[in-house]
Amino acid sequence: MEQKLLIECQQNDRNAQRRVYEKMAGRLYSVCKRYLKNDEDIEEVLADTFYKIFTRLNQLNNHEIFEVWAKKIAVNECLQKLRSTKSLHISLDENLIEYSDSKIENLSFEKDILKLLNFLPEGCRAIFNLFAIEGYPHKEIAAMLSISEGTSKSQLNFARKKLQELLVNHNI
Structure with a gap:
């Protein structure tokens, strides 16, 4: 991801945020799809993921790892969703x-x-x-x-x- 684009996102440039969303939405959707079955849950988690990405982008010190960082946020949001719906049961049945x-x-x-x-x-x-x-x-x-x-x-x-x-x- 371009450093300039990410800096614009940090400055709440909506156009830059839209471009980042367009570049990352498909990849992050695929990550969420691996954890969640319900399309509504996936869309909700994806929205929460992008909210966290855009509100916490200033915490990212190295823009070169943006995609890995964004993917980790998506995974954590999926796990949080699974825990909140109590569907994350561990069973050997x-x-x-x-x-x-x-x-x-x-x-x-x-x-x-x-x-x-x-x-x-x-x-x-x-x-x-x-x-x-x-x-x-x-x-x-x-x-x-x-x-x-x-x-x-x-x-x-x-x-x-x-x-x-x-x-x-x-x-x-």
Whole structure:
């Protein structure tokens, strides 16, 4: 992201903020989609994310890491939304994963993994995203979600097994 554009955003230039929004909205929407199923929740979290980005931009010392910083805000907002709706449950109950062949049939190759993530329970999906996609270590995940490292590891293992099962059973 251009430093000049970010400085203009810090000065509350609405045109600059619109340009940043246009550049980042698609990427941040994709991040939110990995954590949340409901489009309304995603839109709400995305709005909250951009609000925090624009109101806290003066706290960012290095404009070169803007995109990483913005993505981290989006992830934190998603986790906060999951916690606030109490849907971030951690469970090893395999019966929580429900899927039908008709839903699986509609997957396209490019979107397979992201769509399959929707078949995982919320907490399990969040841990998979944080570890496998975002690159957080189990210790940080445990702190973010107020769980033990062991729970984080077991949920990641559970998610991997279920995703593998979905891929194998449906020839994806």
